[in-house]
């Protein structure tokens with residue numbers, strides 16, 4: 001069979017360069033990555049042979065071997081797992097499937113200057129390629145279970161790799177590293193040292209459920225004969241979730257997390273759960289510290305693995321947690337499920353549904369606890385995953401309160417610190433009945449919008465909601481703690497207390513009469529654009545603003561639905577005028593008796609246009625607006 005030479009995909013090549021000129025200081029982790037791959041391969045073989053009895057693979061002694069040769073300076077990690085076909089080798093090892101890679105590499109390039117590259121590698125994890133941190137050349141010999149021919153892949157990580165077909169490969173995969181010379185100064189990094197290998201396995205891979213073996217050193221007996229004792233199993237193979245809490249260290253949990261998630265960074269939070277009784281299970285869940293690049297793309301893998309009685313059954317088991325907790329990683333081990341349970345069956349299983357409910361509640365309460373006990377950690381969490389969690393306010397009515405209790409929002413109360421709804425309610429003014437919010441694209445945009453004026457004047461706190469999902473959930477959530485959520489850009493602003501009401505009532509009535517002519521005239525002028533022109537109680541500085549009727553969807557929400565392909569009728573909004581503004585009172589005085597003056601009609605149009613601009617909306621006819629405005633400016637010169 002001829003040897004074929006392939007080029008690495010561009011992204012793969014860049015990544016390899018970084019591994020070779022290693023920017024990651026903890027090189028030991030290469031072994032964790034290779035052992036992790038081997039362990040996955042054993043899981044896969046066991047499962048596949050359970051489903052397909054024609055596979056003909058021997059699954060009686062699945063294990064991982066570590067073989068070090070100090071003389072040749074090689075280290076081999078061998079498994080008798082599922083192996084890879086020729087095409088799989090080219091596809092899986094020669095390219096990087098992860099869609100976030102390009103972005104990752106870009107970030108990495110930018111970070112190199114400021115020493116943050118290590119952190120980035122950590123978030124991403126690079127699996128098999130990490131072997132090039134310690135090796136000059138890597139050879140992978142593999143044969144897929146059920147196939148007769150094997151494949152040998154070799155590369156020095158410099159641009160190309162070779163692939164050839166071999167007849168006599170054992171089933172499974174052996175990765176052989178031609179190790180770089182040991183640094184004489186630092187014998188600690190000799191990866192042919194049995195002591196070193198044992199230490200790394202204990203530290204990173206102890207919980208792997210398959211035996212990780214190392215050939216024992218030959219012993220010379222008293223009779224002068226050399227014997228080779230049975231290989232030593234280096235890891236304890238104890239499932240962490242089945243051990244009692246005080247037996248397991250934080251670090252051990254974190255290593256399990258890294259194995260499951262392919263993330264090199266420690267998780268923010270570890271959640272343990274144990275259910276006894278009729279349906280027994282253990283769960284060990286993790287909240288990552290960083291959102292993966294593909295969190296919002298379809299097909300994002302969820303991270304909860306299902307085990308049945310310590311045996312791995314499936315990755316990303318979607319039946320265990322709702323979509324909006326898709327960032328949670330971990331293991332759930334159930335005692336009473338069948339080993340060949342399918343995804344379809346799981347979705348319908350009553351016990352699984354019960355488990356789903358309990359796990360969901362547990363994760364949400366853990367987030368809430370984190371908020372109280374570790375505010376900084378919580379802030380990181382919410383920054384990374386808050387948007388996803390808020391999706392749950394839409395679909396999961398049962399947990400709406402729990403989600404709201406674990407949520408935090410930007411608010412006018414503090415420039416930096418977010419607030420919880422509970423804190424907001426505690427700060428509510430005497431007589432304030434509602435929780436006020438405004439949605440928009442940015443904090444600054446909302447803060448400067450005219451709608452805020454009266455609220456700012458009276459010191460009434462407003463939540464500033466800038467995530468697209470905020471537009472939607474505020475419609476679905478009736479309120480919090482008996483207080484309704486109210487948009488300040490919608491309906492009539494009713495900020496007066498009972499006493500003030502009496503006082504201002506007469507004043508308002510007077511204004512209404514004074515301005516009724518103007519309002520009628522303007523309503524007619526702008527009848528194409530707005531459904532009503534009325535006086536405003538929310539403006540103190542600006543002449544005008546636009547609000548939605550209480551029952552109408554806001555423009556942003558309408559746009560969102562349109563973007564999702566739904567038909568949305570165009571609803572007209574309401575123009576509110578500030579009777580105290582000189583432009584408005586001036587217009588009132590000028591308009592009386594000059595109803596047909598085109599210059600005044602233009603002023604009305606300009607006023608409407610500026611109100612649109614002030615809230616960040618688009619003008620219906622920007623060219624016309626600009627022309628009217630420049631003509632006006634010209635006349636002032």
Ligand code: ADP
Nearest residue numbers: 037038041083084092093126127128129173262
């Ligand atoms: P990751 O493990 O993060 O997916 P890797 O680069 O480590 O990325 O591996 C890429 C893919 O190659 C794995 O997902 C797996 O399908 C395959 N692979 C790697 N090592 C093995 C192995 N020992 N046995 C079988 N398949 C393997």
